[in-house]
Amino acid sequence: xxxxxxxxxxxxxxxxxxxxxxxxxxxxxxxxxxxxxxxxxxxxxxxxxxxxxxxxxxxxxxxxxxxxxxxxxxxxxxxxxxxxxxxxxxxxxxxxxxxxxxxxxxxxxxxxxx
Amino acid sequence: xxxxxxxxxxxxxxxxxxxxxxxxxxxxxxxxxxxxxxxxxxxxxxxxxxxxxxxxxxxxxxxxxxxxxxxxxxxxxxxxxxxxxxxxxxxxxxxxxxxxxxxxxxxxxxxxxxxxx
Numbered sequence: 752x753x754x755x756x757x758x759x760x761x762x763x764x765x766x767x768x769x770x771x772x773x774x775x776x777x778x779x780x781x782x783x784x785x786x787x788x789x790x791x792x793x794x795x796x797x798x799x800x801x802x803x804x805x806x807x808x809x810x811x812x813x814x815x816x817x818x819x820x821x822x823x824x825x826x827x828x829x830x831x832x833x834x835x836x837x838x839x840x841x842x843x844x845x846x847x848x849x850x851x852x853x854x855x856x857x858x859x860x861x862x863x864x865x
Numbered sequence: 866x867x868x869x870x871x872x873x874x875x876x877x878x879x880x881x882x883x884x885x886x887x888x889x890x891x892x893x894x895x896x897x898x899x900x901x902x903x904x905x906x907x908x909x910x911x912x913x914x915x916x917x918x919x920x921x922x923x924x925x926x927x928x929x930x931x932x933x934x935x936x937x938x939x940x941x942x943x944x945x946x947x948x949x950x951x952x953x954x955x956x957x958x959x960x961x962x963x964x965x966x967x968x969x970x971x972x973x974x975x976x977x978x979x980x981x982x
Binding site: 843859 | 897901906908959969
């Protein structure tokens with residue numbers, strides 16, 4: 752079965768820290784995504800990657816960066832964490848296609864910045 | 866640009882009643898459409914998808930959705946609600962239906978379904 756694994760379910764960090772969120776998929780998918788989810792705002796795309804070492808900004812990239820050194824792994828980096836980055840973060844992946852492929856999601860990381 | 870509007874951030878039904886969750890989309894090309902469900906403290910799970918075959922799409926857990934081009938709608942229904950259906954539901958439209966795509970989706974803001982005994 753399809754599996755997207757996020758390294759932590761819950762994470763508490765302090766303002767100014769550099770934070771790494773890791774995501775691994777076992778489906779050999781080309782495309783991977785990072786979203787943040789906030790009540791009433793739905794899912795907002797932070798960054799996505801369509802190949803190893805390739806990345807594209809999403810709708811809200813400010814304060815974030817990403818890394819994709821291997822096809823199966825996509826990391827989200829908060830360069831200097833701030834309290835307004837407290838949120839649920841979701842990773843997803845999908846096969847390259849014509850847009851009819853569903854995204855597969857991990858269970859999310861609930862991040863609190865104190 | 867594509868967009869999705871889910872009418873009603875909260876919907877409440879009684880167990881056994883009809884579930885209707887509304888989704889309207891905006892797209893300049895024939896869309897691919899998806900419904901996802903999110904249970905508390907979990908990721909999103911695919912319920913069903915429309916990819917230009919049948920306009921009535923059946924999904925998991927007894928849910929179905931009907932694509933209506935004239936109304937630009939893709940409403941989700943279930944004839945009889947169960948307590949286990951309580952969750953948040955998201956409608957999404959694909960970035961580039963019919964063309965090369967990175968698989969990006971545009972999501973609605975979600976509808977929280979509450980089921981009363």
